[in-house]
Amino acid sequence: MIPRIAVVALLHTAIAAAVCTKLEDCQQFEKLKTNDCQPFHHFLARGSTSPYPGHLIETVGKVCDQLNNGTHPNACGYEDVEYWAMNGGERWCKSAHEGAMHGAEQMRNYTERCPDSHLIVMGFSQGGSVQLDVLGGGGGELWGCMQEENSAMNISSAPGSKVAAAVVFGATRRSANQPFTFGGGEVSDGGAPRTAEQNAGLQHYANADKLREYCQPHDPICAPHTQDTDMKYHLDYFDKWGNEVADWVIGKAKAAAGDASYGDTTSEASDLLRKGISHPVSSVFLLLIVLFGIFYGVKRFAVWRISSPRYAAVSTTEIA
Ligand SMILES: *[C@@H]1O[C@H](CO)[C@@H](O)[C@H](O)[C@H]1NC(C)=O
Ligand SMILES: *[C@@H]1O[C@H](CO)[C@@H](O)[C@H](O)[C@H]1NC(C)=O
Ligand SMILES: *[C@@H]1O[C@H](CO)[C@@H](O)[C@H](O)[C@H]1NC(C)=O
Numbered sequence: 001m002i003p004r005i006a007v008v009a010l011l012h013t014a015i016a017a018a019v020c021t022k023l024e025d026c027q028q029f030e031k032l033k034t035n036d037c038q039p040f041h042h043f044l045a046r047g048s049t050s051p052y053p054g055h056l057i058e059t060v061g062k063v064c065d066q067l068n069n070g071t072h073p074n075a076c077g078y079e080d081v082e083y084w085a086m087n088g089g090e091r092w093c094k095s096a097h098e099g100a101m102h103g104a105e106q107m108r109n110y111t112e113r114c115p116d117s118h119l120i121v122m123g124f125s126q127g128g129s130v131q132l133d134v135l136g137g138g139g140g141e142l143w144g145c146m147q148e149e150n151s152a153m154n155i156s157s158a159p160g161s162k163v164a165a166a167v168v169f170g171a172t173r174r175s176a177n178q179p180f181t182f183g184g185g186e187v188s189d190g191g192a193p194r195t196a197e198q199n200a201g202l203q204h205y206a207n208a209d210k211l212r213e214y215c216q217p218h219d220p221i222c223a224p225h226t227q228d229t230d231m232k233y234h235l236d237y238f239d240k241w242g243n244e245v246a247d248w249v250i251g252k253a254k255a256a257a258g259d260a261s262y263g264d265t266t267s268e269a270s271d272l273l274r275k276g277i278s279h280p281v282s283s284v285f286l287l288l289i290v291l292f293g294i295f296y297g298v299k300r301f302a303v304w305r306i307s308s309p310r311y312a313a314v315s316t317t318e319i320a
Helices: 001-015 026-030 055-066 090-113 126-136 196-207 237-257 269-278 280-306
Strands: 041-046 076-080 118-124 138-142 145-151 163-169 211-214
Touching: 026 055, 026 076, 041 055, 041 090, 041 126, 055 076, 055 118, 055 237, 076 126, 090 118, 090 138, 090 145, 118 126, 118 237, 126 138, 126 163, 126 196, 126 211, 138 196, 163 237, 196 211, 211 237
Parallel strands: 041 076, 041 118, 118 163, 163 211
Antiparallel strands: 138 145
């Protein structure tokens, strides 16, 4: 029994090690990108300087994998929040405001065209901050610049009323001590806190159990006031919470659709195995795991993974 569990755990690591940010590197997700009306539609906001669609595409993939089926192969998909995703001085504030305005407008446009669709809001890093701005209202000083204000999205009228679930990872502007924070990061503000009014805007979505903000201690972007900050804690949300988040979103999406036939949403090991193998880069990692993982142990593998060129290519300044 123990060896089987170990292999499943390593497989998780393999999927995360190969986290895909650029669509041409993970073409199995290309079919999910659409502007068409569909029952479950993600709005995906990437992190600073990331290519579209960004670090969350694999999480979207996990959600859609459970919502699409033979009868409805396009029930679930995504569109990118189109924005600059740039940082460095004034650029961050300009970019984040553009994301907040555009993200909300894309949701309004989509809901007007597709009034029966359920919306799923996701964002990472600057994109996480952008999505919190979209829902709760945004603006204010951050990192030496002044972001223009935008108003909150009313949860009682479309498109806010169409939001089935919203999840952000490692958001830049966020406040400590919010009840919708998961992962231990409630001990710290982000790069700047949100105003009481902005948090109140978010609280409407939290009260409806539609909002989760993930932030962990040691993440220099969302929890800079914790000790021993390290960029690796900004980049392993997908590894640590990707499956948990996908299960939660799937449950919310199904509940929003009111389908009583939807029951248990727990991912099975066979699903993970299938996803791991269908991912070309993961297959290589799978081989490496068989060769090295069992002998050198998970810890040694993790150290090697972080120091590998794939990780080294992502510097602190590139993502926020
Ligand atoms: C197929 O997916 C659609 C949309 O998610 C859902 O309404 C339907 O119940 C699913 N069918 C089966 C057999 O699971
Ligand atoms: C929303 O729709 C309007 C009218 O079709 C269009 O001009 C605008 O560019 C759209 N906005 C976005 C963000 O797609
Ligand atoms: C939000 O929408 C509801 C329903 O349309 C409306 O009654 C309410 O006045 C709106 N709130 C704000 C602040 O616009």
